[in-house]
Amino acid sequence: MRVLGKVLSILLVVALAACGGGGGRRAPVAVVSGAGAGPQFGDSAPHAWVGGHPYDHMVHGIDISRYQGNIDWNQVRNSGISFAFIKATEGGDHADPNFRRYWYEAAQARIPRGAYHYFYFCRSGAQQAAWFIANVPRERNAMPPVIDLEWTASKTCPRRPPSHEVLREAKIFKDILHRHYGQRPIIYTTVDFYRDNNLGSWPEEFWLRSVAGHPRIVYPGQQYTFWQYTGTGRVPGISGNVDLNVFAGSPAQWRLWLQRRLQ
Template identity: 30%
Template sequence: MKWLAALALALPVVLGSPQGIDVSNYQSDVNWSTVKANGVEFAYIKATEGTSYKNPSFSSQYTGATSAGLIRGSYHFALPDVSSGATQATYFAANGGGWSADGITLPGALDIEYNPYGATCYGLSASAMVAWITDFSNTYHTKTGRYPVIYTTTDWWTTCTGNASGFQNNNPLWIARYSSSIGTLPAGYSYTTFWQFADSGSNGPGDQDLFNGDSAGLARLAKGS
């Protein structure tokens, strides 16, 4: 894909890259004007989890980010032990996870990480987990015309997918690593599109992120061109 290939920049991401934050209902009251004034250019906002949870702050957060002039997108917290990938992708797309080529909407993101409620890998084998993610990704693409960004850690990916390769062909990577460097990436990825490098900071509430590129590249990602 042209826009994906265009982001293949040398690691590590430099601090001059566009800055972002990601928020959930834990950050229900965000002063988006201040966030924008701090230099933040983009935001990811939690929309859904599993097939029964909708972020009650999503609408106000998404509208606030839009009004402040940020490029914004939404993310879904995966619960692979609850229902199929297709079911959750459909739920996400219908409840804030949609996409349009308006130049300000980032592709939806699949947040898949260690289970906060139970079994480390949600009780799935590595092959079953790969199948679940593939099901989510393909269904989201069918619903929206875009493949989702995958948010994860290299440790989780190695543990729960067997360090599967292949997703780099369609899915931009959003790696979480709270360190001064990105470190090793999941198999197949030679770069990350987003880097969540801290869980707090001066730019605004929520987790702190960087985009691997420049502002024009961020706009291209949003546009899908």
């Protein structure tokens, strides 16, 4: 691991130097080099990490929605991607048009996948749970469902309800999904939402967004299972940028997590 960390650090420094450090378009940076060895994906706008680097982790994944278009899932798997979170629903009346196709194709490529719901604050937790259940199949070998909790920028739902209402409705949503799918949902959240609503008080499994600092610095003391570290990832088989994530553990711990969480 130390050798790999040194190689990654060198590659990142070289890539940033090639970018010139100023304006203009930055070239993608590879995670590791070497024919057929390790991950082959990268980042079109790499961050100079302090306090820990996502490339120190060995298990990487993507999260996607319809904006990724057509995906070559075999290429994605062969690049070193180990899991995929796929957008399924939003609010109480929107379903991602590519969800069912991605859900099937990822399974065919033998990539563990889970579905996520973008939570709105203009519908009750019960309404949104019913909508998610209507669109996401309950099946074996699926990762836990995810509730995406962040302040929305939607013109149709600009509400920012008080924290007690946020937590009440989100709890209703996750409890209904837990009963239906037999798995406790994972909580995805952002820095401002986490702080504004005291999500650290929840004894849940977290997927944290942190694209400009290590989660141990940005979310001090918070345990997490997944870390979304960039929105400008580049992965063979996907055109354009894609969100990249890591699992906060070793490959052996990842296998144990899958054995415990796949239903």
